[in-house]
Amino acid sequence: HQLPPSPMALPIIGHLHLLGPLIHHSFRDISSRYGPLIYLRLGSVSVVVASTPELAKELLKTHELTFSSRKHSIAIDRLTYNSSFAFASYGPYWKFIKKISTFELLGNRMLNQFLPIRKQELHHFLGVFYSKSKVGESVNITQELIKLSNNIISQMMLSMRSSDTNGESEIARTVVREVTQIFGEFNVSDFIWFCKNIDFQGFRKRIEDIYNKYDGLLEKLITSREQLRKKNRSNEVVHEAKDFLDIMLDVMEDKNAEIRLTRNHIKALFLDFFTAATDTTAITIEWALAELINQPKVLEIAREEINKVVGNGRIAQESDNPNLPYIQAILKETFRLHPPIPMVARKSIQDCKINGYTIPANTLLFVNMWSIGRDPKYWKNPSLFQPERFLKSNIEDDLSSSIDIRGQHFQFLPFGTGRRSCPGISLAMQSLPTTLAAMIQCFDWKVVNPPGVELNIGDHHHVLDMTERPGLTAPRIHDLVCIPVPRLPSDVLDPVCAN
Numbered sequence: 001h002q003l004p005p006s007p008m009a010l011p012i013i014g015h016l017h018l019l020g021p022l023i024h025h026s027f028r029d030i031s032s033r034y035g036p037l038i039y040l041r042l043g044s045v046s047v048v049v050a051s052t053p054e055l056a057k058e059l060l061k062t063h064e065l066t067f068s069s070r071k072h073s074i075a076i077d078r079l080t081y082n083s084s085f086a087f088a089s090y091g092p093y094w095k096f097i098k099k100i101s102t103f104e105l106l107g108n109r110m111l112n113q114f115l116p117i118r119k120q121e122l123h124h125f126l127g128v129f130y131s132k133s134k135v136g137e138s139v140n141i142t143q144e145l146i147k148l149s150n151n152i153i154s155q156m157m158l159s160m161r162s163s164d165t166n167g168e169s170e171i172a173r174t175v176v177r178e179v180t181q182i183f184g185e186f187n188v189s190d191f192i193w194f195c196k197n198i199d200f201q202g203f204r205k206r207i208e209d210i211y212n213k214y215d216g217l218l219e220k221l222i223t224s225r226e227q228l229r230k231k232n233r234s235n236e237v238v239h240e241a242k243d244f245l246d247i248m249l250d251v252m253e254d255k256n257a258e259i260r261l262t263r264n265h266i267k268a269l270f271l272d273f274f275t276a277a278t279d280t281t282a283i284t285i286e287w288a289l290a291e292l293i294n295q296p297k298v299l300e301i302a303r304e305e306i307n308k309v310v311g312n313g314r315i316a317q318e319s320d321n322p323n324l325p326y327i328q329a330i331l332k333e334t335f336r337l338h339p340p341i342p343m344v345a346r347k348s349i350q351d352c353k354i355n356g357y358t359i360p361a362n363t364l365l366f367v368n369m370w371s372i373g374r375d376p377k378y379w380k381n382p383s384l385f386q387p388e389r390f391l392k393s394n395i396e397d398d399l400s401s402s403i404d405i406r407g408q409h410f411q412f413l414p415f416g417t418g419r420r421s422c423p424g425i426s427l428a429m430q431s432l433p434t435t436l437a438a439m440i441q442c443f444d445w446k447v448v449n450p451p452g453v454e455l456n457i458g459d460h461h462h463v464l465d466m467t468e469r470p471g472l473t474a475p476r477i478h479d480l481v482c483i484p485v486p487r488l489p490s491d492v493l494d495p496v497c498a499n
């Protein structure tokens with residue numbers, strides 16, 4: 001068995017010492033010395049890293065079924081009741097939930113049903129900025145974006161807003177943050193087999209605390225919904241507009257369902273969807289806005305497009321999306337340089353031969369989309385933020401202009417590819433262009449230093465730091481704090497933001 005090239009490993013820890021806090025950066029650096037397919041041993045865990053579109057295609061398409069599973073960890077198993085969908089191996093349970101996600105939970109009917117809610121949440125979000133703008137106060141955009149995406153997904157799942165002022169909503173938001181954080185942290189016990197039962201870093205205690213908070217909250221929500229359903233049934237009330245919880249409870253109560261769902265499955269699914277949906281969408285808008293603040297010329301072109309398509313008399317809405325190609329291109333360019341999930345992460349279920357090398361079963365695979373997105377072999381001027389490269393009218397770079405977002409072009413996989421690709425792509429691509437368009441249509445953004453952070457001054461304006469923060473996803477290191485300055489007349493903003 002010839003493994004792919006590999007640096008020298010140390011006893012016990014293998015290559016762990018080569019990893020810095022931003023793992024996709026470390027993988028790029030190692031790959032630049034050892035080639036596009038490398039093998040690493042992280043403690044006792046085998047890992048391969050691929051860093052070209054050709055390898056991405058070979059591994060994720062040609063050998064799709066081999067790499068159809070995902071990594072597990074002590075935190076993931078406990079916090080997802082060992083019943084996760086996003087971390088499940090490819091099998092009957094995963095297929096069953098995939099079907100429900102595609103056709104019901106995140107299907108067209110559900111997306112249309114929740115369109116008015118997304119609109120209302122967006123207007124509420126703009127309202128926060130509008131009221132701050134009236135008194136010239138700054139807003140932490142990072143936190144507001146997380147509230148927005150959290151509210152949208154909470155409404156779809158539980159018909160509740162997570163940022164209403166009662167205690168439960170705050171717990172829900174804190175738990176999501178804690179879960180995403182702990183999933184992305186490095187737990188020695190997951191990598192060094194003989195440390196499996198030792199808890200050096202106090203991980204287990206933290207996991208149990210999060211578990212108890214989360215489990216208590218969900219138990220309460222599920223029980224009260226079950227009681228409401230019982231009451232409605234006995235009063236023969238038909239409830240048409242179902243949310244995720246109703247759909248999942250229907251499946252749980254269906255004795256003929258292909259798979260008998262349990263309460264734990266439902267709780268695990270909530271965690272999967274909350275954590276997968278919240279950070280990713282919020283991070284995308286923040287990077288896009290940060291790039292636009294750094295590049296006023298791009299911002300100006302975007303505003304010209306909005307002005308032409310939407311005008312000044314109303315706020316951008318989802319039905320405008322198809323007519324906003326430049327906004328769509330800005331989002332693609334944001335995904336190229338700042339993919340919220342920087343690496344497609346899978347696990348092999350059997351041995352497999354790639355380019356003459358053997359990749360053993362149970363190896364973790366990371367396809368480094370972040371480094372492919374910045375590789376001059378695949379992109380002209382890769383370090384520049386140039387949305388034009390994705391415009392259909394761009395004849396100079398006809399390769400990039402035809403690249404779509406749905407996993408067919410292996411140099412650009414922000415939502416992954418194939419069966420395990422992101423089921424939330426339609427929801428994300430409905431709400432992201434409108435949110436970004438409305439933010440830059442309604443306001444100018446005057447950057448303010450977050451406490452302890454120095455801002456650089458570029459060509460007459462602030463230049464934001466584009467460093468990343470370590471974790472499962474790749475957000476900006478510092479929160480984005482700005483004073484919003486209204487751009488639309490008050491007779492347009494007043495009624496919209498009054499809700």
Ligand code: HEM
Binds near residue numbers: 277278417419424
């Ligand atoms: C900008 C927004 C988003 C980005 C960039 C993103 C990206 C991704 C990526 C890269 C994957 C792994 C794909 C693969 O292995 O091939 C994934 C999986 C997943 N995403 Fe998203 N996502 C986003 C939004 C959402 C939303 C809004 C939801 C749900 C409402 C969601 C739910 C999921 C789930 C459940 C999985 C696991 C699927 C499986 O394992 O089969 N995502 N996402």
